[in-house]
Amino acid sequence: MANMAVSRIKREFKEVMRSEEIVQCSIKIELVNDSWTELRGEIAGPPDTPYEGGKFVLEIKVPETYPFNPPKVRFITRIWHPNISSVTGAICLDILKDNWAAAMTLRTVLLSLQALLAAAEPDDPQDAVVAYQFKDKYDLFLLTAKHWTNAYAGGPHTFPDCDSKIQRLKDMGIDEHEARAVLSKENWNLEKATEGLFS
Amino acid sequence: MKVRIKSWTGVATWRWVANDENCGICRMSFESTCPECALPGDDCPLVWGVCSHCFHMHCIVKWLNLQPLNKQCPMCRQSWKFNVH
Numbered sequence: 001m002a003n004m005a006v007s008r009i010k011r012e013f014k015e016v017m018r019s020e021e022i023v024q025c026s027i028k029i030e031l032v033n034d035s036w037t038e039l040r041g042e043i044a045g046p047p048d049t050p051y052e053g054g055k056f057v058l059e060i061k062v063p064e065t066y067p068f069n070p071p072k073v074r075f076i077t078r079i080w081h082p083n084i085s086s087v088t089g090a091i092c093l094d095i096l097k098d099n100w101a102a103a104m105t106l107r108t109v110l111l112s113l114q115a116l117l118a119a120a121e122p123d124d125p126q127d128a129v130v131a132y133q134f135k136d137k138y139d140l141f142l143l144t145a146k147h148w149t150n151a152y153a154g155g156p157h158t159f160p161d162c163d164s165k166i167q168r169l170k171d172m173g174i175d176e177h178e179a180r181a182v183l184s185k186e187n188w189n190l191e192k193a194t195e196g197l198f199s
Numbered sequence: 200m201k202v203r204i205k206s207w208t209g210v211a212t213w214r215w216v217a218n219d220e221n222c223g224i225c226r227m228s229f230e231s232t233c234p235e236c237a238l239p240g241d242d243c244p245l246v247w248g249v250c251s252h253c254f255h256m257h258c259i260v261k262w263l264n265l266q267p268l269n270k271q272c273p274m275c276r277q278s279w280k281f282n283v284h
Contacts, residue, residue, distance in 0.1 A: 003234045003235070004225050004233075004234040004235070007225070007226075007227070007234050008225060008226050011226045012226070067224060067225075068261060068262055068265050069265075101271070101273040101274070101276065102223070102224045102258075102262045102273040103223035103224065103273040103274045104273075
């Protein structure tokens with residue numbers, strides 16, 4: 001990899017390790033291989049959001065042209081959020097695209113993602129299904145997002161009603177993740193979800 | 200007592216007077232070079248924007264060349280203009 005990309009990532013890695021956020025366990029970063037081209041990030045769900053109590057893992061790929069181009073970041077942990085694909089983990093955030101600036105760092109990217117969890121932009125969605133629910137049925141959005149945080153990110157809130165509906169679909173031979181996705185999309189209406197799966 | 204100086208050798212040090220320690224693009228110290236260069240000094244100069252932010256010339260030129268439309272300072276996003284002293 002290009003000289004500047006490697007030397008900068010090494011410096012940034014140290015910067016994150018020394019940061020206050022590390023001490024507070026709010027962000028984390030680790031190496032995936034020895035070449036410094038791929039890293040693994042982790043952010044804590046911000047307080048007073050449906051993501052609170054969850055830990056979300058991110059895939060960070062550093063291009064050779066870094067820092068002139070942004071790192072490629074996606075969520076590995078599945079998450080229910082209007083600006084993050086519930087299927088692929090792809091993120092819609094301006095600073096990871098056109099609004100990137102060479103002075104930004106891995107630390108500021110992780111903090112921006114944490115801020116995105118606390119302030120969704122449903123009018124600029126990455127996942128139209130989630131965004132629609134966010135705007136149309138906000139209470140159900142909160143429940144679904146908390147449930148996903150519990151199921152995938154170790155969040156504290158359990159929803160027995162969701163779990164039993166997922167179990168019903170599992171009993172019909174549906175994969176757990178697919179069952180959760182379909183029920184979430186259909187606002188936890190078991191009949192509609194079943195219809196969608198078997199029609 | 201009289202001292203007669205027969206010869207003398209002047210020694211000087213220099214440093215950049217920048218408003219920061221490190222280049223915001225490559226994160227290297229201004230006292231050293233950008234990652235592409237070997238010798239600090241005139242071969243790898245610093246430049247300032249009107250916005251007062253300072254970078255290695257090689258770093259900011261590379262950044263500006265990659266911005267097709269809005270050429271902005273990577274620190275403050277004001278449109279970039281070289282501050283000619």
